[in-house]
Amino acid sequence: MIKSLVVAAATNNAIGKNNQLLWNLPNDLRFFKNVTWGMPVLMGRKTFEALGNKPLNGRINIVLTSSKFFKKEGTVVVNKIKDAEFFATQNDYKELMILGGAHVYSQTIDDADKIYITRVHHVFEDADAFFPVIDEQKWKLISNEDHFKDEKHAYDYSFQLWEKKP
Numbered sequence: 001m002i003k004s005l006v007v008a009a010a011t012n013n014a015i016g017k018n019n020q021l022l023w024n025l026p027n028d029l030r031f032f033k034n035v036t037w038g039m040p041v042l043m044g045r046k047t048f049e050a051l052g053n054k055p056l057n058g059r060i061n062i063v064l065t066s067s068k069f070f071k072k073e074g075t076v077v078v079n080k081i082k083d084a085e086f087f088a089t090q091n092d093y094k095e096l097m098i099l100g101g102a103h104v105y106s107q108t109i110d111d112a113d114k115i116y117i118t119r120v121h122h123v124f125e126d127a128d129a130f131f132p133v134i135d136e137q138k139w140k141l142i143s144n145e146d147h148f149k150d151e152k153h154a155y156d157y158s159f160q161l162w163e164k165k166p
């Protein structure tokens with residue numbers, strides 16, 4: 001099964017602050033919905049809370065926590081990353097979408113096959129959550145689509161797909 005990270009990260013790899021996103025980019029939300037729709041999505045307990053403490057509709061929500069007591073309607077709760085992969089494989093999904101946050105990305109990037117990244121072309125100095133550096137020795141840029149800031153988007157951004165080199 002393919003394991004894909006899905007992330008929006010700034011030039012300095014910032015992804016969040018105080019358990020919230022750093023920007024509002026409606027086109028990125030649309031892109032995120034398209035890429036993840038109908039798929040199993042794995043997220044850390046903090047990201048689940050940052051997304052409003054409720055499951056994303058139209059997706060199989062898998063929440064990772066060390067707690068044995070965490071329960072939320074409409075989610076599958078796992079205590080190990082391997083359990084999420086097992087769940088997705090058992091249910092015949094071909095791709096597991098890993099939605100973060102920082103702690104989950106850092107534990108999964110080495111074992112991942114793809115990265116769908118929205119690169120936000122701005123440096124956020126005061127962030128407290130970061131995406132790992134994409135090591136270009138290990139990862140190949142497959143596609144890049146640039147977008148420029150406008151009245152609804154405060155920053156330039158690019159949709160990129162990276163794949164792990166063989």
Ligand SMILES: NC(=O)c1ccc[n+]([C@@H]2O[C@H](COP(=O)([O-])OP(=O)(O)OC[C@H]3O[C@@H](n4cnc5c(N)ncnc54)[C@H](OP(=O)(O)O)[C@@H]3O)[C@@H](O)[C@H]2O)c1
Nearest residue numbers: 007008016019020044045046047065066100101102103104
């Ligand atoms: N820009 C983006 O694309 C994007 C995407 C996602 C998140 N974010 C941002 O990232 C930040 C959140 O990231 P974060 O690193 O603080 O939190 P996180 O990775 O979302 O969640 C961390 C929690 O996940 C659970 N966890 C992680 N690894 C585990 C493991 N191996 N086994 C069991 N449980 C595990 C633990 O939950 P328990 O404490 O319950 O045990 C841990 O406290 C927020 O600012 C959010 O807005 C940004």
